[in-house]
Amino acid sequence: MSDRRVVLITGSTDGIGRATARALAAAGAKVILHGRSKPKVDAAIAKLMEELPGAELEGVSFDLGSQVAVRKGAEQILARVPELHVLVNNAGIFADERTVTSDGVELTFAVNHIAPFLLTELLAARLEASATRAPSRVINVSSIAHTRGRIHLDDLSLASGWTGYAAYAQSKLANVMHAIELAGRRDPQKLVAYSLHPGVIGTKLLRAGFGPVQGGTVETGAKTSIRLAGGEAVDDPSGTYFSEGTPTQPAAAARDAAARSALWDASVRLAKL
Numbered sequence: 001m002s003d004r005r006v007v008l009i010t011g012s013t014d015g016i017g018r019a020t021a022r023a024l025a026a027a028g029a030k031v032i033l034h035g036r037s038k039p040k041v042d043a044a045i046a047k048l049m050e051e052l053p054g055a056e057l058e059g060v061s062f063d064l065g066s067q068v069a070v071r072k073g074a075e076q077i078l079a080r081v082p083e084l085h086v087l088v089n090n091a092g093i094f095a096d097e098r099t100v101t102s103d104g105v106e107l108t109f110a111v112n113h114i115a116p117f118l119l120t121e122l123l124a125a126r127l128e129a130s131a132t133r134a135p136s137r138v139i140n141v142s143s144i145a146h147t148r149g150r151i152h153l154d155d156l157s158l159a160s161g162w163t164g165y166a167a168y169a170q171s172k173l174a175n176v177m178h179a180i181e182l183a184g185r186r187d188p189q190k191l192v193a194y195s196l197h198p199g200v201i202g203t204k205l206l207r208a209g210f211g212p213v214q215g216g217t218v219e220t221g222a223k224t225s226i227r228l229a230g231g232e233a234v235d236d237p238s239g240t241y242f243s244e245g246t247p248t249q250p251a252a253a254a255r256d257a258a259a260r261s262a263l264w265d266a267s268v269r270l271a272k273l
């Protein structure tokens with residue numbers, strides 16, 4: 001077995017995810033880049049190889065809006081990498097209209113929460129089995145928008161009252177709750193989980209959601225993911241939420257254990273686990 005840490009970063013063809021991939025590859029990790037389309041993944045790998053000739057990179061492409069695709073993608077990953085130490089659930093969207101996927105889930109909730117939830121469950125055994133030197137890590141890139149979110153347990157697809165922001169904030173709250181719940185359900189010797197707000201960062205997601213806002217650089221946005229995914233031990237307990245690098249108490253809704261458990265059960269049902 002190689003000494004390199006193996007890190008899978010979803011949505012690493014662009015934005016914060018691409019900057020995270022670059023920094024971790026530069027630090028010596030083996031990085032699996034993920035994106036929705038193969039040409040974009042191939043192009044991102046080619047560019048990184050130019051910049052970092054010694055990097056060890058792999059690519060995988062699948063649409064997080066399709067559970068069949070997520071399941072196939074997870075199978076490919078498991079077949080290709082015997083060890084996996086870190087999963088960064090980074091990919092995300094801010095939708096401009098309400099769409100429902102072929103799985104019957106509103107697209108924002110499907111891509112931003114159900115897909116990472118499903119992917120994490122499908123890869124958890126491999127992550128745990130790879131925790132020989134240190135616990136493996138799941139890192140959910142959430143948002144400060146989670147503080148404005150509400151989990152609509154009786155209408156997670158927001159058939160009534162959909163707005164792009166309500167859907168986004170609900171999904172980002174779900175990211176925080178997922179990480180806290182994972183922390184409680186998994187042995188912290190084997191698997192730890194964190195969530196984070198990366199800052200307001202100038203990416204296409206920011207423009208899609210908030211218009212021509214001036215945001216920080218993607219390198220700044222990637223800092224917390226890089227630290228949590230890197231080789232150094234993380235002293236903060238599993239489940240911690242970080243806002244721009246600082247451990248921060250998440251919204252009250254995320255601290256409600258009964259609500260987290262109910263969301264977990266609903267996610268299991270929606271992901272057909």
Ligand SMILES: NC(=O)c1ccc[n+]([C@@H]2O[C@H](COP(=O)([O-])OP(=O)(O)OC[C@H]3O[C@@H](n4cnc5c(N)ncnc54)[C@H](OP(=O)(O)O)[C@@H]3O)[C@@H](O)[C@H]2O)c1
Nearest residue numbers: 011013014015016036063064065091092143200201203205
């Ligand atoms: N930017 C901010 O200010 C900000 C603030 C708070 C939180 N965040 C969070 O940061 C994370 C990264 O966002 P970003 O700002 O870096 O956005 P971005 O530049 O738009 O990058 C998003 C990434 O996710 C991928 N992706 C989107 N939908 C996908 C799908 N259905 N299947 C597979 N991959 C998909 C994109 O692939 P394509 O390139 O093919 O679209 C891209 O690689 C998100 O979770 C977001 O919620 C961002």
